[in-house]
Amino acid sequence: MTTKKPLIAAQGLVKTYPFSGGEVVAIQNLDFQVARGEFFCVLGPSGCGKSTLLSLVSGLDSPTAGSLHIDDHPTQAPPVDIGMVFQEHALFPWMTLERNLSFVLEHHPRFINSNPLELARTWLHKVGLEKFNQAFPHQVSGGMRQRAAIARSFAVEPSLLLMDEPFVYLDYQTRMQCQQLLLDLWQEVRCTIMFVTHDIEEAMLLADRVMIMSSRPGSRKEMISNALSRPRKLLDLKTSPDFLNLVSRGVNALRHELQTEATS
């Protein structure tokens, strides 16, 4: 996989925002590459510009300087299909769960010849929501909403899946279930995932590679390769020495940020 050209390539990436007369630097001089089929995590404390980075990759926002390409194309017109999972509330509240999925499917050129509703139900079944096809988002729990959002993002069979701290508002147990679900789904389809989180454990559980960012301005601090074998089972991983070793590497890399965060 590494011999092929990377799917995402960023070089000297800068993003600034105007702020009370001056400007604030969200991302400073960032270089990285993401390989095809890689599970790539961006790990950093709040304010490190990781959500900004995601909106740049998704093309929802454009960089101030530097280059950012997906498959050699500018991010505003990516040649590949992108799926996205947000922190929360990204399901349309006025659509049932199955309609949320079928709505994006029926407008997708690749599924023009398939039955969107049937596909939607298949995917909801895969994430264990087959009994809630007709439910509206507000009628199910937060964990179920996020599972439906994950199902929606996988249903379009994206080449690149962007995830912005999708499990941040879930309780510990629900989060673990969702993380395992994500790992299992990804094991099947092996699309490229760029996953943003501030949770060191989460990054080490999921990723092939973890890019650690420092805060204010966001820049690359360290890149950690995660060679834990796949398929991964969270319960086994969480107690394995290799995993704990990775977590402590992450903690050490962020030692400075964690300290300043606690005192500021």
Added chain:
Amino acid sequence: MKVLAMRLLAPVSAFALWEVCSRTGILDVRFFPAPSIILQHLVMVSPSEGIFQDVGASLFRIILGYSTGCTAGILLGMVMGLSVRTRNLLYPLVAMLYPIPKIAVLPLIMLIFGIGEMSKIVVVFIGSFFLVLINTLHGVVSIARIYHQVARVYRIPRGSYLRHVVLPGAAPAIFAGLKLAIGYSLVIVVAAEFSGADAGIGYLIWQSWETFSLKSMYAGLFVIALLGAAFAYGLEWLERRMLPWHKDRGSGEQSGM
């Protein structure tokens, strides 16, 4: 059942109090006939005085003015909500015209459209239009950014985006506008019929006042009250049917109408 009893409690008590006061002479029955007498008049006498034609005439004006005004308000509200340019261009004008009492422009409208049907329909149109426009605009603007982003990421085509994302996103606010506008339409049409009309509930009330047939006047007021309640509950019902996702969220459950 309990809810129904709750809802009937206030109107029934008010009528009972009124009835008692009229019967015991606390109220002068020449000016305030008992509600039972008015109801009797409404059922027995008013039809022969042509109340059905009057209600029909008013309903015709309301339905035409309201439906066209709301449609135009929703359409322009969506455009202004989505396009900052259109908003900057038109909002100052809207903000200036909106607070003008629509009845105050009736003479002007009559100058332009004559004293016939058209001028009354046009005032109802104008009244509904501004209320629905402002509510729709507010609804579209306050749709959470994330829904626009989702639509962009999944490359939802424009038409579908408008129909399935923007319209339902703004629908609760649009319904708030529709509900305000129907009551307001009733107010406007009655006031417009006070002058230069030969039929309508407003005409009935004014005629009755001039001939001092107070029972007929009260009959007209009763009909307006009934129509107002029917419109309000009708729209509530429609809202619950069309926005099933909205009914049991937050305040919807408490108001539970």
